[in-house]
Amino acid sequence: xxxxxxxGRPSGDEPxxxxxxxxxxxxxxxxxxxxxxxxxxxxxxxxxxxxxxxRTPELLALLSEQDAAxxxxxVHAEDTLAMHxxxxxxxxxPRSSVAVACKLIRQGDAxxxxxxxxxxxxxxxxxxxxxxxxxxxxxxxxxxxxxxxxPTILVDAGANADAxxxxxxxxxxxxxxxxxxxxxxxxxxxxxxxxGTEPGKGNRLTRKAAxxxxxxxxxxGLDYRGNIEGHDLLAGRVDVVVADGFTGNVALKSVEGAVRxxxxxxxxxxxxxxxxxxxxxxxxxxxxxxxxRMDSESYGGAVLLGLNGTVVIAHGDSHARGVxxxxxxxxxxxxxxxxxxxxxxxxxxxxxxxxLHRRGQPEE
Amino acid sequence: xxxxxxxGRPSGDEPxxxxxxxxxxxxxxxxxxxxxxxxxxxxxxxxxxxxxxxRTPELLALLSEQDAAxxxxxVHAEDTLAMHxxxxxxxxxPRSSVAVACKLIRQGDAxxxxxxxxxxxxxxxxxxxxxxxxxxxxxxxxxxxxxxxxPTILVDAGANADAxxxxxxxxxxxxxxxxxxxxxxxxxxxxxxxxGTEPGKGNRLTRKAAxxxxxxxxxxGLDYRGNIEGHDLLAGRVDVVVADGFTGNVALKSVEGAVRxxxxxxxxxxxxxxxxxxxxxxxxxxxxxxxxRMDSESYGGAVLLGLNGTVVIAHGDSHARGVxxxxxxxxxxxxxxxxxxxxxxxxxxxxxxxxLHRRGQPEE
Numbered sequence: 001x002x003x004x005x006x007x008g009r010p011s012g013d014e015p016x017x018x019x020x021x022x023x024x025x026x027x028x029x030x031x032x033x034x035x036x037x038x039x040x041x042x043x044x045x046x047x048x049x050x051x052x053x054x055r056t057p058e059l060l061a062l063l064s065e066q067d068a069a070x071x072x073x074x075v076h077a078e079d080t081l082a083m084h085x086x087x088x089x090x091x092x093x094p095r096s097s098v099a100v101a102c103k104l105i106r107q108g109d110a111x112x113x114x115x116x117x118x119x120x121x122x123x124x125x126x127x128x129x130x131x132x133x134x135x136x137x138x139x140x141x142x143x144x145x146x147x148x149x150x151p152t153i154l155v156d157a158g159a160n161a162d163a164x165x166x167x168x169x170x171x172x173x174x175x176x177x178x179x180x181x182x183x184x185x186x187x188x189x190x191x192x193x194x195x196g197t198e199p200g201k202g203n204r205l206t207r208k209a210a211x212x213x214x215x216x217x218x219x220x221g222l223d224y225r226g227n228i229e230g231h232d233l234l235a236g237r238v239d240v241v242v243a244d245g246f247t248g249n250v251a252l253k254s255v256e257g258a259v260r261x262x263x264x265x266x267x268x269x270x271x272x273x274x275x276x277x278x279x280x281x282x283x284x285x286x287x288x289x290x291x292x293r294m295d296s297e298s299y300g301g302a303v304l305l306g307l308n309g310t311v312v313i314a315h316g317d318s319h320a321r322g323v324x325x326x327x328x329x330x331x332x333x334x335x336x337x338x339x340x341x342x343x344x345x346x347x348x349x350x351x352x353x354x355x356l357h358r359r360g361q362p363e364e
Numbered sequence: 365x366x367x368x369x370x371x372g373r374p375s376g377d378e379p380x381x382x383x384x385x386x387x388x389x390x391x392x393x394x395x396x397x398x399x400x401x402x403x404x405x406x407x408x409x410x411x412x413x414x415x416x417x418x419r420t421p422e423l424l425a426l427l428s429e430q431d432a433a434x435x436x437x438x439v440h441a442e443d444t445l446a447m448h449x450x451x452x453x454x455x456x457x458p459r460s461s462v463a464v465a466c467k468l469i470r471q472g473d474a475x476x477x478x479x480x481x482x483x484x485x486x487x488x489x490x491x492x493x494x495x496x497x498x499x500x501x502x503x504x505x506x507x508x509x510x511x512x513x514x515p516t517i518l519v520d521a522g523a524n525a526d527a528x529x530x531x532x533x534x535x536x537x538x539x540x541x542x543x544x545x546x547x548x549x550x551x552x553x554x555x556x557x558x559x560g561t562e563p564g565k566g567n568r569l570t571r572k573a574a575x576x577x578x579x580x581x582x583x584x585g586l587d588y589r590g591n592i593e594g595h596d597l598l599a600g601r602v603d604v605v606v607a608d609g610f611t612g613n614v615a616l617k618s619v620e621g622a623v624r625x626x627x628x629x630x631x632x633x634x635x636x637x638x639x640x641x642x643x644x645x646x647x648x649x650x651x652x653x654x655x656x657r658m659d660s661e662s663y664g665g666a667v668l669l670g671l672n673g674t675v676v677i678a679h680g681d682s683h684a685r686g687v688x689x690x691x692x693x694x695x696x697x698x699x700x701x702x703x704x705x706x707x708x709x710x711x712x713x714x715x716x717x718x719x720l721h722r723r724g725q726p727e728e
Contacts, residue, residue, distance in 0.1 A: 120560075158559060161567040195522060195613040196484075203525040203610040230617025234625040246567040247614055249559040253594025254618040261598040262626035 018049050019334035021327050022101035022110035025054030026080040027117025029317045035116060036062040038323020043071055046324065048331050051110055053077050053101045075100060081121040088124070098122055102129035105309040112310035112330035116301075116318045122311065123159050123304055130307040133339065135346040138163070139306035140171045141245065141313070142178050143252055147236035150183050154193075154233070154241045157302055158249035165208035168192070168242050169216055173345040174305040175240035176222065181336035182329065183239070191228035191238035193247060201227060205244060213242070230254070301326045303333065306342060310334050382413050383698035385691050386465035386474035389418030390444040391481025393681045399480060400426040402687020407435055410688065412695050415474055417441050417465045439464060445485040452488070462486055466493035469673040476674035476694035480665075480682045486675065487523050487668055494671040497703065499710040502527070503670035504535045505609065505677070506542050507616055511600035514547050518557075518597070518605045521666055522613035529572035532556070532606050533580050537709040538669040539604035540586065545700035546693065547603070555592035555602035557611060565591060569608060577606070594618070665690045667697065670706060674698050 023039045025032045032054055040063070042048045052059050056076045063069040077100035079093045093099060098117060102125065104110040115122045119141070127139055140156035155175040160167060172190045179188035192210055194202035199210060210227065217224035225238050233241060233255055243251065301314035301322070310333045314326040387403045389396045396418055404427070406412045416423050420440045427433040441464035443457045457463060462481060466489065468474035479486045483505070491503055504520035519539040524531065536554045543552035556574055558566035563574060574591065581588035589602050597605060597619055607615065665678035665686070674697045678690040 161559060193614060195525060195610055195617075203608075206610075229621075230614045230619075231621030231624070233618055234621055244567075246559055246570075247611060250557060250594045250611055250615050251618045253559075254597055254615045255594075255622040257595030257598055258619040258622035259626045260595070262623045262630075266626075266630055 019111040019331050020109065021048060021050045021112045021114055021330050021334075022075070022104045023050050023052050023323070023327065024097045024101050024113065024115035024117055024122075025052045025059050026077070026097040027115040027122070028314070028323075029116075030319060031116065032058055033062060034319045035323050037066070037320035038318070038327070039072055040066050040068045041320050041324040042327035043068070046328055046331075048327050050327060051075055051104065053097045053104070054080070075104060077101075081117050081125065091128070093125075096125065098125045099129055102126055102309070105130060111334040112312065114301075114312045114314060114323065114326045114330050116314040116316055116323060116326070118316065119158065119302070119313055122313050126304060126307060126309070126311045130309040130311070132306050133308055133343055133347065135348050136174075136306040136342065137167050137170055139304050140167075140174050141248075141302045142175055142305050143302045145233055145241075145252075145255070147234055149236075150185060150239065152233070152236060152239060152241060153178050153183075153188075154243065154248055154252055155305065156243060156245040156248050157252050158245045159304065160245040161249075162246070163205065163244035165205060165212055168205075168209035168244065169212045170306070170346060172213060172216070172222055172224070172240060172242045174342060175242065177338055177341040177345055178303060178305060178333075179239045181338045181341060182332055185239050187223050188239035189223050189225045189237075190240045190242060191225050191232070193230070193233070193241050193243040193251060194227045195229065197227050197229060199226065209242070301329065303329070305338070306346075308339065310338060383475040383695050384473065385412060385414045385476045385478055385694050385698075386439070386468045387414050387416050387687070387691065388461045388465055388477065388479035388481055388486075389416045389423050390441070390461040391479040391486070392678065392687075393480075394683060395480065396422055397426060398683045399687050401430070401684035402682070402691070403436055404430050404432045405684050405688035406691035407432070410692055410695075412691050414691060415439055415468065417461045417468070418444070439468060441465075445481050445489065455492070457489075460489065462489045463493055466490055466673070469494060475698040476676065478665075478676045478678060478687065478690045478694050480678040480680055480687060480690075482680065483522065483666070483677055486677050490668060490671060490673070490675045494673040494675070496670050497672055497706055497711065499712050500538075500670040500706065501531050501534055503668050504531075504538050505612075505666045506539055506669050507666045509597055509605075509616075509619070511598055513600075514549060514603065516597070516600060516603060516605060517543050517547075517552075518607065518612055518616060519669065520607060520609040520612050521616050522609045523668065524609040525613075526610070527569065527608035529569060529576055532569075532573040532608065533576045534670070534710060536577060536580070536586055536588070536604060536606045538706060539606065541702055541705040541709055542667060542669060542697075543603045545702045545705060546696055549603050551587050552603035553601075554586050554588045554604045554606060555590065555596070556588075557594070557597070557605050557607040557615060558591045559593065561591050561593060563590065573606070665693065667693070669702070670710075672703065674702060 025035045028035055039050045039052050042050050051073050053075045054077055056074050059074045060069055077097040079095040081096045081098055098115055101113045132139055138160050141159040142153050142155040143157040145152040145154055153175045155171045176188045179185045192213055194206040213224045216222050301312050304311040310330055312326045312330040314322050389399045392399055403414045403416050406414050415437050417439045418441055420438050423438050424433055441461040443459040445460045445462055462479055465477045496503055502524050505523040506517050506519040507521040509516040509518055517539045519535045540552045543549045556577055558570040577588045580586045665676050668675040674694055676690045676694040678686050
């Protein structure tokens with residue numbers, strides 16, 4: 001059976017048109033210049049179809065500088081979300097670049113939104129304007145941790161500060177859909193971020209979530225591997241780490257801060273003393289590849305899963321390369337039909353457990 | 365006014381006898397051999413008064429190997445907490461080495477307990493047997509993060525998985541007492557670990573805790589600096605980081621795992637390629653000091669604050685040096701009268717807010 005997206009674009013099994021990425025040109029510390037440059041890079045180097053959304057005169061001038069005014073369409077949006085604006089922003093600014101990009105998705109003129117704007121503002125705006133998919137309780141932010149050989153997905157990384165146990169089960173399904181689509185992992189292993197590895201450890205939320213996750217495990221369900229702890233986040237023991245948005249965000253930022261701290265300390269050690277200085281010169285090459293892999297710009301950004309449309313939130317300080325990577329990620333998720341996969345896992349017609357049907361939104 | 369501890373040992377302003385540390389000889393991955401060696405090191409190299417608690421024949425044999433049988437007294441305990449035993453262990457094993465060590469403290473024959481046993485077991489046993497200080501809602505685990513120029517204390521690092529907002533205010537006071545006593549910081553700065561730096565960010569628990577912390581700030585109160593995020597844990601922005609035990613434990617382990625990950629990655633980078641290998645040889649010296657500072661054994665371990673007695677929990681894999689450092693930390697905390705300081709901050713006679721008096725335990 002072929003289902004139809006709200007705007008009537010085919011989303012079933014027939015070959016789809018190349019994904020169109022609506023890029024919020026006004027969000028981010030280096031907007032609009034680096035965003036425009038990133039969109040041009042995505043178009044020229046990766047062959048992606050992008051639309052820039054923002055104030056036309058500025059964007060046209062920047063595109064012209066790169067001789068790209070005919071390559072990349074612009075959709076005008078007169079308003080902008082400020083970097084500090086959060087949840088209420090979406091009501092206040094219906095003509096912001098993020099809101100207009102969401103409108104393009106709803107109309108079927110675009111498939112994905114890429115923004116380097118404030119996470120809170122983009123989450124709130126896109127949740128209100130794209131709405132959650134049928135059966136999805138809450139959208140969740142997924143980020144990628146640089147484990148080897150394949151990355152680990154952490155979900156929820158901050159969209160839901162106060163979550164309920166059944167939401168964590170959904171976050172697991174969202175993360176599994178992401179790991180399958182973006183990383184080609186057939187049966188992603190799922191772990192629950194908590195304290196202590198034995199069953200029964202944790203706080204009230206995770207103890208209950210662990211029960212529900214165990215009940216959702218098994219053939220055709222989740223490959224649930226039980227509790228994991230903070231030190232396992234980068235160990236690659238599972239493919240999807242589930243957490244409420246508060247814990248996930250604290251853990252993610254703790255990891256980021258600690259890695260930066262360790263690199264700074266090592267740089268300090270490497271540049272103290274003549275011998276160490278000599279060594280540092282020799283090692284610059286060896287360290288460069290590593291730093292690249294740890295670099296958040298390589299990953300494209302966080303993905304807001306569970307909405308009727310694909311939303312990628314790039315780091316606020318993204319330069320052109322980060323924006324282009326975010327566009328690539330958005331493209332890959334759309335091409336892999338992430339929205340359909342989530343619908344199959346969690347939608348009313350999917351194999352969601354009974355409690356989901358009770359809570360599920362009416363089918364379109 | 366001079367108050368008396370339960371066992372009648374003076375705890376007021378007169379000069380106290382040198383602290384006595386009861387060392388749980390049976391807890392830890394390398395018990396009893398490394399624990400005994402650590403006690404001997406504490407006695408010989410740091411001049412501390414220690415008592416070993418455990419199975420006398422084994423301990424006597426190990427002490428004799430080091431010709432220390434007459435230096436360090438042994439108190440017999442026939443039972444041991446297994447490393448996996450948690451909260452119920454304290455009821456099941458009244459004759460465990462941890463329980464017997466607590467009895468020494470209650471009787472006034474020791475001032476502090478040092479154990480490398482399972483954190484859950486030691487927390488549960490010592491909480492039941494030493495009891496919380498008057499006015500203290502819950503004891504909390506404090507750990508030290510290796511920031512510069514002075515370390516940062518994270519509290520609670522795992523004793524209370526489900527905490528209430530008013531507990532977090534107490535954790536702040538416990539951490540302040542620790543920072544003053546162990547690190548000589550006159551007015552420790554306090555931050556609340558949450559997501560987002562603006563007031564009003566976070567989950568329900570931290571939003572309420574932020575209000576209470578702000579109300580407890582000001583002259584004579586806490587030097588409360590507001591929200592901090594995961595990336596600030598190692599940035600030295602505050603001296604005391606307050607969290608519920610679940611969040612604190614996840615953050616701590618995320619930091620530990622990420623630092624280990626970064627070092628491993630760097631080691632990998634340093635040993636790939638001939639040039640890098642040459643550099644690595646040159647840098648061994650520069651990196652050694654850094655590794656020392658990051659080494660948890662340098663810090664002595666976690667401290668359980670808020671009980672009638674000082675409890676230091678060393679890492680489970682501690683060797684002699686780690687045990688000796690834990691003894692030093694326990695000594696310093698007792699010598700700095702940490703229990704009295706907590707009493708002054710939180711006890712019924714202290715300047716605790718009204719809600720604490722209502723909840724406070726009856727004065728001794």
